[in-house]
Amino acid sequence: MFNNLIKSLNFLSHNIYHINRSIPTVLFHTNSASFVNKQDKSLEEDDFDLQRKESAKIKNLERLGSIKSHISWPQYNRIIYPPTEDGKPIRNPFVHHMRHFVKYPAKKMWYPALMIRGMSIDEAIKQLSFHRLKGAHIIKEVLLEAQDLALKQHNFEFKSNMWISYSTAVDSFRVKGVRKHRAMRLGMVEYKYCTYYVRLEEGAPPPNYHLEAETYEARAKEYIEKLRKRSIYLSI
Amino acid sequence: MLSIINKRNIFLHQKLVKSLFEQTVTRTLATHWDPKFRRLRKNKFTEPTLLDFDSNTKEKVKRGIEPPTSFIYKPINITSSKEIFDPYIPPEGDGKASLFSKEFAKGAVEKITKSTSKKFKHLRLIKKSDSNFDENLFAETAQQIYIDAHSILSKRDPEEMLNFVTENALMKMYHNMKFKTIRWKWIESLEEPVVKHLVTREMMVKTDLYAQVTVRIHSKQILAVYDRFGRLAFGSDTLPKDVLEYVVFEKHLSDPYGSWRLHDKIIPSWSPAKTPVIRSFALPEPYKTDDELEKRIVSKFKGDDSHLEKIQEEKS
Numbered sequence: 001m002f003n004n005l006i007k008s009l010n011f012l013s014h015n016i017y018h019i020n021r022s023i024p025t026v027l028f029h030t031n032s033a034s035f036v037n038k039q040d041k042s043l044e045e046d047d048f049d050l051q052r053k054e055s056a057k058i059k060n061l062e063r064l065g066s067i068k069s070h071i072s073w074p075q076y077n078r079i080i081y082p083p084t085e086d087g088k089p090i091r092n093p094f095v096h097h098m099r100h101f102v103k104y105p106a107k108k109m110w111y112p113a114l115m116i117r118g119m120s121i122d123e124a125i126k127q128l129s130f131h132r133l134k135g136a137h138i139i140k141e142v143l144l145e146a147q148d149l150a151l152k153q154h155n156f157e158f159k160s161n162m163w164i165s166y167s168t169a170v171d172s173f174r175v176k177g178v179r180k181h182r183a184m185r186l187g188m189v190e191y192k193y194c195t196y197y198v199r200l201e202e203g204a205p206p207p208n209y210h211l212e213a214e215t216y217e218a219r220a221k222e223y224i225e226k227l228r229k230r231s232i233y234l235s236i
Numbered sequence: 237m238l239s240i241i242n243k244r245n246i247f248l249h250q251k252l253v254k255s256l257f258e259q260t261v262t263r264t265l266a267t268h269w270d271p272k273f274r275r276l277r278k279n280k281f282t283e284p285t286l287l288d289f290d291s292n293t294k295e296k297v298k299r300g301i302e303p304p305t306s307f308i309y310k311p312i313n314i315t316s317s318k319e320i321f322d323p324y325i326p327p328e329g330d331g332k333a334s335l336f337s338k339e340f341a342k343g344a345v346e347k348i349t350k351s352t353s354k355k356f357k358h359l360r361l362i363k364k365s366d367s368n369f370d371e372n373l374f375a376e377t378a379q380q381i382y383i384d385a386h387s388i389l390s391k392r393d394p395e396e397m398l399n400f401v402t403e404n405a406l407m408k409m410y411h412n413m414k415f416k417t418i419r420w421k422w423i424e425s426l427e428e429p430v431v432k433h434l435v436t437r438e439m440m441v442k443t444d445l446y447a448q449v450t451v452r453i454h455s456k457q458i459l460a461v462y463d464r465f466g467r468l469a470f471g472s473d474t475l476p477k478d479v480l481e482y483v484v485f486e487k488h489l490s491d492p493y494g495s496w497r498l499h500d501k502i503i504p505s506w507s508p509a510k511t512p513v514i515r516s517f518a519l520p521e522p523y524k525t526d527d528e529l530e531k532r533i534v535s536k537f538k539g540d541d542s543h544l545e546k547i548q549e550e551k552s
Contacts, residue, residue, distance in 0.1 A: 083466040
């Protein structure tokens, strides 16, 4: 009991630091999940300790850059664009959404994510519901959540007037285990987690998303525009 | 730093029920060519300590696991109250018909609220802290506070607004306006502002006193609310509108640094309907109120004016 109190106080200090920052919209599951299993093992480490250690590992990896940070993606939802004189918005309205720590390898998750790019939402949900992989159903849940968000918070008008402009799956971290082979040979097993990122935009999907440019002239134009868009980091 | 923390959007992963087709598809993938040694094969692998990121707290509580404890202590604010003490009931047809017309005489007599007879005693308590308190003067300063509070709204700075607005009103004004741009202009006042109602109340102890004053403001204003992306969502930038409001101002009398601030607005039921929002939307589900919770909530302010009886005794 007393040990748990001390651990919880240490956990508190982590928690407060997390709150005083600029407020992220996505909460780490680890911060809210401090469970104690009633059944067994008061002497060994609790789930509480494990969660804390894992979250510390994840934070360190994010600082180093080997995992993409989970906070920056939904912060794009907080940008406020000023009103224009014409009435047309500067930028096509969009919504960012993600789900992190999905227990599914990113290599497999990437295929349905690729399939979806450039589709309208209705068609994407239709196609995903009949897909063979488990990751497709997870993506479907994420899309429905994003649709609700867009309607309630970001002033999108119609439920089916959206299309998907960005969707990828990226691997986040792995837990290692061991398996036994024939004789005294052992092998390593990895349990993989991934994150899934989505951007929804308002309007009908563009007609040629995959075949953006077929002629040589159009491709040359794109190349030149890419070069001109570049900027030096931290320059004036 | 502000004590109000916005609720964070926690997305609950709602697991959808799979159709039969989906279930059969996933089952046919996970077959081995010789399933009879499946359980022995299982023993070759160590049990990994995988963490539950996908399940909710409700499912875990059903299984017997304790829910997480939160050690966040919420701060308490004494500088403002969360209610209107004795709400002023405005007469019907106030902004539409003049005093001497038929419509006004028929049914629209000003209903007497509880403590109008004790107005002078309330005034005396206020004058103990503010010696120069004049009703007519106060109405004009109150109008100026109203203008300042609304013109600062567009800056999205809650600390500046707390000079003109109490914490109760800040929650209501600041909540939905965070990701929008607002353009508000005050053109002119159509009638003089009038003080209609004065109340003071104690909070638990004799020495804590709060005062509330309702002021009637009739004015012309321009309001335009823009979206996160710069699209017009409500109102217009050029057309002005007539606005009749009964505004409540509050002051914490026993606080030496207290000041009169905008507290709340009384919107009567007979007021004209608002203009509709420009974009169409689906109606949300009706808001359900917890009856048990509301019974448990007890305000810390006494409902009586019993603290006024002591003034007569002192005089005599």
